[in-house]
Amino acid sequence: MGHLRIENISKWFGKTQVLHNISSSFIPGKVNMIIGPSGCGKTVLLKCIVGLIQPEEGKVYFDNLDFFRASPEARRNVLRNLGMLFQSSALFDSMTVGENVAFPLRVFTEQSEKEIQDRVAYCLERVGLAGAQSKYPAELSGGMKRRVGLARAIALNPRYLFCDEPNSGLDPLTARRIDALIQELTTDFHTTTVVVTHDLKSMIEMGHQILFLHQGKAEWQGTKQALLGSLEALPANLQAFIKAAGVTQIHN
Amino acid sequence: MNLLLRGFEDFGQYLILLRRSFTGLLRFRLYWQLWTYESIQIGRDSLLLVAIISFFVGAVTTVQTAYQIVSPFIPKSTIGAIVSTSAILELAPTITSLVLAGRVGSSIASQIGSMRVSEQIDALEVMGINSATYLLLPRLFGAVIFFPILVIYACFIVHLGGIIAGAFTGAVNPTQFAIGARSFYEDFQIVFMIIKAVTFGFIISTVSAYQGYYVKGGALEVGNASTRAVVISCLMILAADYVLAQLLL
Numbered sequence: 001m002g003h004l005r006i007e008n009i010s011k012w013f014g015k016t017q018v019l020h021n022i023s024s025s026f027i028p029g030k031v032n033m034i035i036g037p038s039g040c041g042k043t044v045l046l047k048c049i050v051g052l053i054q055p056e057e058g059k060v061y062f063d064n065l066d067f068f069r070a071s072p073e074a075r076r077n078v079l080r081n082l083g084m085l086f087q088s089s090a091l092f093d094s095m096t097v098g099e100n101v102a103f104p105l106r107v108f109t110e111q112s113e114k115e116i117q118d119r120v121a122y123c124l125e126r127v128g129l130a131g132a133q134s135k136y137p138a139e140l141s142g143g144m145k146r147r148v149g150l151a152r153a154i155a156l157n158p159r160y161l162f163c164d165e166p167n168s169g170l171d172p173l174t175a176r177r178i179d180a181l182i183q184e185l186t187t188d189f190h191t192t193t194v195v196v197t198h199d200l201k202s203m204i205e206m207g208h209q210i211l212f213l214h215q216g217k218a219e220w221q222g223t224k225q226a227l228l229g230s231l232e233a234l235p236a237n238l239q240a241f242i243k244a245a246g247v248t249q250i251h252n
Numbered sequence: 253m254n255l256l257l258r259g260f261e262d263f264g265q266y267l268i269l270l271r272r273s274f275t276g277l278l279r280f281r282l283y284w285q286l287w288t289y290e291s292i293q294i295g296r297d298s299l300l301l302v303a304i305i306s307f308f309v310g311a312v313t314t315v316q317t318a319y320q321i322v323s324p325f326i327p328k329s330t331i332g333a334i335v336s337t338s339a340i341l342e343l344a345p346t347i348t349s350l351v352l353a354g355r356v357g358s359s360i361a362s363q364i365g366s367m368r369v370s371e372q373i374d375a376l377e378v379m380g381i382n383s384a385t386y387l388l389l390p391r392l393f394g395a396v397i398f399f400p401i402l403v404i405y406a407c408f409i410v411h412l413g414g415i416i417a418g419a420f421t422g423a424v425n426p427t428q429f430a431i432g433a434r435s436f437y438e439d440f441q442i443v444f445m446i447i448k449a450v451t452f453g454f455i456i457s458t459v460s461a462y463q464g465y466y467v468k469g470g471a472l473e474v475g476n477a478s479t480r481a482v483v484i485s486c487l488m489i490l491a492a493d494y495v496l497a498q499l500l501l
Contacts, residue, residue: 052374072276079380090371104379107278162378 001028002063002081002159002192009048009058011041011216018044019055020217031186031193031206036213037241042196043087045213046164049194050084051075062160080108083153083191085182087165089145091137091152097124098133101151108156123151126188127181143174147181154185161191167202179205200245204228212238266462273389276382283390290394294356298402305351306406309343310335310413318423331424332432335414340441341501344407346493349399349452353485357460360391361481364464365474373465388461392454399453400446407445444500451492456485 004026011019018041026032034042047053049060051067060067062078070078091100101120105111111119124130127147137145146166153161163182167175183206186193197203203210203224210227212220214237220227231239277283317331364387367373376383411433418424424432460481467477 047374050378052377076380079378082378084375084378086371086375088371090375092372092375093366093370107282107379107381 001190003028003061004049004160004192004194005061006045006049007059007061009045009055009060011044011048011053011055018216019048022058022211022213022216022218024211024218024221026192026194027209028192029186029190030208031183031195032209032211033203033207034194034196034211034213035198035200035203035207035241038198040213041216042198042213043164046162046194046196050082050162051079080156081159083156083158083161085146085149085153085161085163085166087168089137089142089149091145091148093137095136096133097129097135097137097140097148100137100148101133101155104152104156119155120151123155124148126154126185127151128177143170143178146170146178150178150181150185154189154191157189158191161186161189161193163193163195165197166195167197167199172201175199175202176205182206200242212241214238214241265466266458269384269388269462269465270458272382272384273387273392274385276385277389278381278386282386286386286390287393290390291398293359294352294391294394295398295402298352298355299405301351301355302348302402302406303409305347306344306409307413307416309347310339310410310415311417313338313343313410314414314417314423314429315421318418318421327428327432328424329428329432329435331418332414332429333436334432335429336411336433337436337441339407339410339414340437340445341497342493343410345403345445345448345452346489348403348406349449349456349489350486352399352402352452353456353460353489354482356395357456357481357485358478360457360460361464362474362478364461365467365477366464368465368467369470369474384465387465388458391461392457395453395457396450397453399456400449403445403449444496447500448493448496451496452489455488455492459485459488 005024007023009019009022010017022045034045036042044053048055048058054068059069065074065078067075067078091097092103095103098117098120101123102116105116105119109116120133121130124132127150129144129147129151132144132148137148140148161182166182167178170178179202182193182195185191195202195206207224209223210221211218212235219235220238227234231242234242313335314331317334321330364373367387373383373387376386415426415429418429419426463477463481463484464474467473
């Protein structure tokens with residue numbers, strides 16, 4: 001299980017500060033949620049953690065390795081232990097589903113073609129898409145694309161799994177299936193998972209630790225039990241967010 | 253002033269992308285597959301277009317040259333000399349490259365731009381793959397190797413178009429055309445043509461990849477980047493054409 005910690009992350013786009021000194025320690029082997037309203041900086045924070053965006057200030061530690069100050073080789077090693085599911089799935093559209101899942105295996109391992117095909121079949125089976133190897137991403141539904149994205153993310157047995165809005169744009173039933181799948185993969189693969197979402201139902205479904213962002217600031221963090229405990233004890237913005245999502249009944 | 257500063261900024265970013273594309277190489281097999289794919293896209297898929305355009309360029313140049321040579325004291329073989337020299341030095345490399353800037357350049361910019369807006373480039377980076385190397389290098393080598401081949405092929409077709417048009421209109425017969433073509437021929441002209449083709453291939457592949465790589469936004473911006481890639485590539489080809497002629501002839 002990977003240990004992940006962030007310290008005082010701040011990010012500006014031009015003169016606008018989008019993240020304000022955000023610090024958190026994520027629970028290894030569990031699903032950690034970053035929640036908040038649209039535009040609060042959740043995805044920017046996630047992209048800062050995985051190095052797609054360089055924050056102006058702050059540090060990210062993967063197993064006590066300072067990610068931004070590490071050597072290129074050390075950074076590459078971290079990235080090879082990391083799987084990510086993008087909001088748009090980010091499947092390579094010129095490749096089939098099988099080739100997409102096989103891609104990291106072909107690039108980073110010395111496995112034979114048979115071993116790669118076996119691993120692809122296993123990963124696709126885990127996400128409920130056995131036999132879909134020859135399909136192209138354009139032939140898949142939104143939910144299937146997310147599942148292929150997850151299969152690709154777990155192909156190299158990652159220690160960290162990052163999911164950016166994994167169920168946005170999906171119908172409620174498919175969204176819950178994706179949530180259950182992320183939960184299941186986290187448990188089975190012992191990954192430290194970070195999920196960005198504004199869907200409180202997802203948070204209730206699979207969250208273990210919650211980080212609530214509002215206007216780029218970490219307004220509240222704690223366990224799901226603490227969040228579900230008493231609405232009055234939460235900051236006003238989080239209360240408003242929960243009420244707006246229509247899930248206040250969870251507190252009753 | 254702002255435009256000038258932006259131009260410098262773009263040029264700096266272009267140089268950084270070029271430098272990045274030669275670092276963090278992965279295993280050779282991966283690039284070989286990509287290079288093969290890109291070479292087919294650039295080379296084989298352009299053959300028909302290049303042939304059609306080159307044929308008509310050769311035919312029109314022959315007919316127009318014949319039209320301008322009205323004096324009975326100028327031998328008809330001069331038409332072959334003019335058409336052949338123009339084909340080798342200018343028509344085959346430059347016209348072919350301008351056409352390929354439209355076909356290959358827009359394709360490279362839109363492919364890479366689409367990958368940018370659909371987060372596929374981010375997916376490569378998160379896997380620890382240098383996306384600049386992965387996306388630019390195979391296209392660059394595909395263009396630099398296949399542009400000279402296409403230009404030599406275009407040069408041959410321009411001559412063929414000229415010979416057929418000359419014979420068909422009675423302006424110059426094939427023998428006179430060949431005598432004229434051989435009378436002014438120098439080996440260096442072929443070297444010059446290949447230098448031009450390599451330079452233009454480099455410009456088209458890198459400028460187009462740069463335009464696609466830094467796209468921000470959605471489908472509309474990908475289209476704009478594709479258009480910009482063609483326009484800037486064409487302008488740079490014309491500028492490089494002049495510089496090469498000035499330096500090497």
